[in-house]
Amino acid sequence: MRMDWLTHELEEIKNQGLYRKLKTIDSGQTPRIMKDGRELVNLSSNNYLGLTIHPKVKRSAIDAIEKYGTSAGSARLISGNFDLYNHLEKKIAQFKGTEAAIVFGTGYMANLGVISAITTRGDLIISDELNHASIIDGCRLSRAEVKVYSHKDTSCLGKILSESKCNKKLIITDGVFSMDGDIAPLPEIVEIAHEYDAMVMVDEAHATGILGKHCRGTADHFNVEVDINMGTLSKALASFGGYIAGSSELIDYLRNRARSFIFSSTPPPPAAAAAIAAIEVIEKEKPTKQLWKNVEIYKKALIEMGFSISSQTQIIPLLIGDTQKTLEVADELERLGVYTIGIRPPTVPKGQGRIRTSLMATHSQKDIEKGLDAIRAVKEKFNLM
Ligand SMILES: Cc1ncc(COP(=O)(O)O)c(C=O)c1O
The missing domain is CATH 3.40.640.10 (Type I PLP-dependent aspartate aminotransferase-like (Major domain))
Structure with missing residues (x-):
């Protein structure tokens, strides 16, 4: 009885589409990570300069x-x-x-x-x-x-x-x-x-x-x-x-x-x-120099795809809006071999769900291209702007 409120609260969180689950990575915080036995390009790291390894x-x-x-x-x-x-x-x-x-x-x-x-x-x-x-x-x-x-x-x-x-x-x-x-x-x-x-x-x-x-x-x-x-x-x-x-x-x-x-x-x-x-x-x-080169290549490609990018740095969100759609886009990106996280309220304001992508100095051109290919595919599938 004393703790029954927890069940109710958790259901509320789930009903609002805001339930959070931990995802488990089976490798370090590198440009490519292992998850569920698959290698994924990591577009979700704050290890911006790749210095953890x-x-x-x-x-x-x-x-x-x-x-x-x-x-x-x-x-x-x-x-x-x-x-x-x-x-x-x-x-x-x-x-x-x-x-x-x-x-x-x-x-x-x-x-x-x-x-x-x-x-x-x-x-x-x-x-x-x-x-x-x-x-x-x-x-x-x-x-x-x-x-x-x-x-x-x-x-x-x-x-x-x-x-x-x-x-x-x-x-x-x-x-x-x-x-x-x-x-x-x-x-x-x-x-x-x-x-x-x-x-x-x-x-x-x-x-x-x-x-x-x-x-x-x-x-x-x-x-x-x-x-x-x-x-x-x-x-x-x-x-x-x-x-x-x-x-x-x-x-x-x-x-x-x-x-x-x-x-x-x-x-x-x-x-x-x-x-x-x-x-x-x-x-x-000076690993920062390579990070900025990667950022320029990645941003230019996203703009060419038609995304409107207001980021000025290595953190480059793809705005989706709806919470459920944000999660679906993140899942689809993962299916296509790219790890990102769908960001929902309360981390961002209501109606401003997004895929927060971020670049690392240690991403290779191939990593970036693979990431962009997957983003291109989800853009088509979900009709993103
Ligand atoms: C802007 C900002 N300030 C502070 C923090 C907290 O830093 P830490 O993860 O070391 O607690 C974060 C972490 O995400 C952050 O993004």
Whole structure:
């Protein structure tokens, strides 16, 4: 009796076509993956630079296990602060061009930790309507007043700020939007922030290693400075964990006030070592260049097929709309040998179901061609635009 509500809730989710099931991959996160005994082209990876299997990255992770074991065994402020973590934070700060950095268990925890530490009741957060769920949850946890501005609409942002009487104001935006692949208008956001004395925080989860002269992300791409630079180690950096980069004072404050840092263990040593090695590979071998070449080829072909593409990056969604149809297209792509995921609400707004495709630097021309052939076939079959 006590738990009967669960059956009802699950049925509701199923009736709405929103039931989620785990799909199992029998290989690593590579351009071709194994699933149910078949090899599929992987158009659904956040391992954008393919570094999870780079020999230097793997070697560093293995060496770290040999030296430190498999776990930090504690939170950083207790006994889990190995020299390795100090090294990782220094490396992130140097890579990002900031004074300091702090590492969290995940990117999700970094967003929760920083937003709830720097804002509270009486403060104002202004957040883009398409920001990631971890930002939304961080805003809820902060107890600050939250106002959502229309996607990338800086006049809406300015209007909200001009009407606010709050002392402390924080603007938060994704750098590259995770389900659309478009880029936040950071120069305009920073200008408005200065006008109204607001702090700016950018989530660089999908931009780190990808955008900008130094591959630092969106701020680097536009050559502007932001107050709080958030990111994850789990996408282009081929590892696991999250971070905030910024001034020494900000990082010092977060060590003392960010609850998801204080009360949670750090990523395991091999994850820290892998991230350090991945940054070094990005700096020395510049795998990002090949990613952009692949993106150009792929986007050009989709546009020639008649898709309207507004993505500016390696994340390229094919908009479908209807939830059921989105799932059918994903299934058909898989039948044709291509792995993608149908994205439905609440991850995207209602009626905006999509196939989120993403490219990797390590995709070969053949992989891309196979992906495009399958997309061409589903476009015909489902009459996609
Ligand atoms: C924009 C954005 N921010 C934060 C996160 C959370 O990062 P992590 O997977 O390290 O928790 C994600 C992950 O999907 C993301 O897309």
